[in-house]
Amino acid sequence: MKHLIAPSILAADFANLQRDIELINQSEADWIHVDIMDGLFVPNISFGFPVVEAVKKHATKPLDVHLMIVDPDRYLKAFADAGASHITVHYEACTHLHRTIQAIKELGCKAGVALNPHTPVALLEDIITDLNLVLIMSVNPGFGGQKFITNTYKKIEQVKGMSAVSNPGLFIEVDGGVNLQNTSQLVAAGANALVAGNFVFSSDDPLQTIQQLKQA
Numbered sequence: 001m002k003h004l005i006a007p008s009i010l011a012a013d014f015a016n017l018q019r020d021i022e023l024i025n026q027s028e029a030d031w032i033h034v035d036i037m038d039g040l041f042v043p044n045i046s047f048g049f050p051v052v053e054a055v056k057k058h059a060t061k062p063l064d065v066h067l068m069i070v071d072p073d074r075y076l077k078a079f080a081d082a083g084a085s086h087i088t089v090h091y092e093a094c095t096h097l098h099r100t101i102q103a104i105k106e107l108g109c110k111a112g113v114a115l116n117p118h119t120p121v122a123l124l125e126d127i128i129t130d131l132n133l134v135l136i137m138s139v140n141p142g143f144g145g146q147k148f149i150t151n152t153y154k155k156i157e158q159v160k161g162m163s164a165v166s167n168p169g170l171f172i173e174v175d176g177g178v179n180l181q182n183t184s185q186l187v188a189a190g191a192n193a194l195v196a197g198n199f200v201f202s203s204d205d206p207l208q209t210i211q212q213l214k215q216a
Ligand code: DX5
Pocket: 008, 010, 011, 033, 035, 066, 139, 140, 141, 142, 143, 144, 145, 146, 175, 176, 177, 178, 195, 196, 197, 198, 199
């Protein structure tokens, strides 16, 4: 399977969000990555339901919603209602992760778990068969435009190894500092979905940049 590209609208121009969504619609991107930050789990606040609903109104591609919030169970239904196709919660934010994952699936969404850079992949051993997606954070979550952490390659290989045995259809997604310098190595390590924010939206030609990330 060719790897998927998920541009993160955190790096879009919020005053021209419809334009940037339409750009993603026209591009070779597969998903639209939507970063939700609550100012508690991460030291930043992004945006909430009105923005997700507005994005959904114009998007022709699935919304890949990444919840960087404490106690995400409180808001799963609201994000599903707002148009999320995939909902990813953080391992570090869930006390009863298995219950949370089942709740996401019962809402009709694909369920993902994100791991912060310090969180070992081995902690997924007893949940991996229940997951549609694992999101490996390659920066500390909270901000776009940060430097890629190279330990990520090892973690992707570990997830790939686990998925080969117990969940071959798993999406292995990488988020943070993705660019054309690291894309092929990420894919070689086993990543099959790449999030890219600043690298896409700060480029001179975002359409072409998405195409290059897709072809890499
Ligand atoms: C970081 C977010 C990322 C961010 C990626 O906390 O989860 O999705 O938008 O942005 P770049 O690609 O600029 O690192």
